[in-house]
Amino acid sequence: MDYITCTPKRLPAEKLVAAAKTATTINPLNHAPLERLIRLMPGFAPTPEHIAVVTSKYWGLQGVKLTVGFMDNPEKALKQRLLLHMNAWAKTANVTFVETSTDPQVRVARTGGDNGGYWSYLGTDILHIPKGQQTMNLENFTMQMRESEFHRVVRHETGHTLGFPHEHLRKGLVAKLDVAKTIAYFERTQGWSEAEVRAQVLKPINEATLRGTADDAKSIMCYQLPGTITLDGKPIIGGLDIDATDYNFAALIYPKPKMSGPTPKTPANKTSAKKASKKTAKKVARRAIKR
Numbered sequence: 001m002d003y004i005t006c007t008p009k010r011l012p013a014e015k016l017v018a019a020a021k022t023a024t025t026i027n028p029l030n031h032a033p034l035e036r037l038i039r040l041m042p043g044f045a046p047t048p049e050h051i052a053v054v055t056s057k058y059w060g061l062q063g064v065k066l067t068v069g070f071m072d073n074p075e076k077a078l079k080q081r082l083l084l085h086m087n088a089w090a091k092t093a094n095v096t097f098v099e100t101s102t103d104p105q106v107r108v109a110r111t112g113g114d115n116g117g118y119w120s121y122l123g124t125d126i127l128h129i130p131k132g133q134q135t136m137n138l139e140n141f142t143m144q145m146r147e148s149e150f151h152r153v154v155r156h157e158t159g160h161t162l163g164f165p166h167e168h169l170r171k172g173l174v175a176k177l178d179v180a181k182t183i184a185y186f187e188r189t190q191g192w193s194e195a196e197v198r199a200q201v202l203k204p205i206n207e208a209t210l211r212g213t214a215d216d217a218k219s220i221m222c223y224q225l226p227g228t229i230t231l232d233g234k235p236i237i238g239g240l241d242i243d244a245t246d247y248n249f250a251a252l253i254y255p256k257p258k259m260s261g262p263t264p265k266t267p268a269n270k271t272s273a274k275k276a277s278k279k280t281a282k283k284v285a286r287r288a289i290k291r
């Protein structure tokens with residue numbers, strides 16, 4: 001069976017600094033934990049470019065309401081099916097994707113060629129894409145595509161639109177990669193240097209030290225890599241669907257408004273709210289570092 005894999009998509013270098021500003025204006029929690037780095041490394045003076053690459057791109061605790069347009073006007077059934085899977089994240093998170101024909105924020109195309117493949121820009125970065133260009137590409141997606149690929153691919157790309165980056169590869173998966181081919185692949189598709197590929201892809205993180213929770217090797221946001229760069233020629237396809245950990249994380253980043261009436265501001269409530277936002281900030285910071 002042929003599996004589609006996601007090609008990470010990053011803004012061109014000249015847009016990174018402005019996009020980082022947008023990200024922290026929309027959501028102050030996106031701000032990279034530079035104070036800690038400065039404390040750890042006296043004399044460390046980050047440049048705006050350094051700051052930009054460690055800034056995360058989440059939309060903010062108020063939730064996500066994005067309009068969606070389809071650039072090549074696919075059949076109605078396909079539009080509805082794509083929207084259904086984009087909105088799968090709404091199960092636990094305050095997230096809504098609604099179709100519009102005027103000025104859509106999320107623009108879905110199905111082009112091939114140089115800009116083809118399966119990808120989405122990350123979170124608030126989509127605001128920096130010129131109006132005539134897609135923010136998400138789903139090359140070849142039709143109603144004939146297997147249902148499982150709607151779950152695995154559309155929900156994964158939507159995760160990027162929500163600001164979720166790729167999870168680091170687990171040790172076992174890194175061992176499957178052909179190092180030289182992997183470096184060449186990311187140089188070609190991302191313009192990354194060898195050092196960047198080694199840090200981002202080839203260096204597994206010890207997840208036990210980073211996450212207090214169970215290992216999430218099945219996350220929908222796992223890296224997906226083509227069979228052309230693995231030693232056994234098989235692609236690394238990542239998680240098959242949004243899993244429990246993904247749903248919990250999405251709920252933490254985009255909490256749903258409480259259904260009950262206004263909550264009285266008792267000291268107990270204040271403390272737990274404070275705790276929750278601290279917890280969110282910590283998790284956001286972790287993901288930012290991982291990028």
Ligand SMILES: [Zn+2]
Binds near residue numbers: 006008157160166
């Ligand atoms: Zn991806």
